[in-house]
Amino acid sequence: MDKQRKHLTQQIIQAGQFLYRQGWSPATSSNYSTRLSAEQALLTVSGRHKGELTAEDVLVVDWQGQSLEEGKKPSAETLLHTQLYQWRAEIGAVLHTHSNDACVLSLLEQSTELRLHGYELQKAFTGYTTHESTLVVPIFANDQTIPRLATQVQQWLDTHPDCVGYLIRGHGLYTWGAQMSDALRHIEAFEALFACELKLRALRAV
Numbered sequence: 001m002d003k004q005r006k007h008l009t010q011q012i013i014q015a016g017q018f019l020y021r022q023g024w025s026p027a028t029s030s031n032y033s034t035r036l037s038a039e040q041a042l043l044t045v046s047g048r049h050k051g052e053l054t055a056e057d058v059l060v061v062d063w064q065g066q067s068l069e070e071g072k073k074p075s076a077e078t079l080l081h082t083q084l085y086q087w088r089a090e091i092g093a094v095l096h097t098h099s100n101d102a103c104v105l106s107l108l109e110q111s112t113e114l115r116l117h118g119y120e121l122q123k124a125f126t127g128y129t130t131h132e133s134t135l136v137v138p139i140f141a142n143d144q145t146i147p148r149l150a151t152q153v154q155q156w157l158d159t160h161p162d163c164v165g166y167l168i169r170g171h172g173l174y175t176w177g178a179q180m181s182d183a184l185r186h187i188e189a190f191e192a193l194f195a196c197e198l199k200l201r202a203l204r205a206v
């Protein structure tokens with residue numbers, strides 16, 4: 001295994017350990033990837049426990065979502081990763097998680113967008129410099145047909161160049177960054193903001 005692949009594989013393994021420990025990737029859910037080259041990504045094998053990943057649980061895919069390694073089945077949601085690498089050349093890592101808060105909030109919010117405003121933590125997102133901005137997180141209907149879901153996502157991305165993440169209703173979160181550390185920071189910030197939103201909504205309901 002070359003040095004670059006080894007390094008990026010370690011990043012995926014460590015991300016899985018962290019995200020599982022946080023409770024954001026339970027029960028074999030979630031998938032993670034890093035850009036390997038201009039035309040390929042390293043991605044988690046489908047169905048693996050994300051807190052116990054080894055180097056064998058990662059494979060190379062092309063932008064069509066095809067496995068380039070015999071005997072390894074890529075994540076069921078591969079196209080949701082590869083479309084992001086094609087959308088923006090600066091994206092170096094994509095993370096998809098299944099936290100309880102992301103699921104509950106996406107089910108509670110009845111519109112097709114979650115609007116985050118007034119939080120200092122919005123500045124944790126690349127490109128956001130003030131709490132006075134509004135961070136719009138689209139919520140797509142869950143769909144077992146991933147190419148169809150990817151088409152919905154693509155329509156949003158094409159018209160929202162500043163998008164930093166999205167929710168799939170009752171399913172989970174996708175976010176990304178220039179490097180794995182950026183994508184992890186985005187996950188942490190989203191999770192903190194989701195927790196705040198849930199608390200606010202609960203308090204307002206009484």
Ligand SMILES: CSCCC(=O)C(=O)COP(=O)(O)O
Nearest residue numbers: 028029030031046047075076
């Ligand atoms: C057990 S969760 C259902 C599948 C899913 O949503 C997920 O994130 C994991 O799928 P993968 O094929 O990447 O393991």
Ligand SMILES: [Zn+2]
Nearest residue numbers: 029030096172
């Ligand atoms: Zn999922």
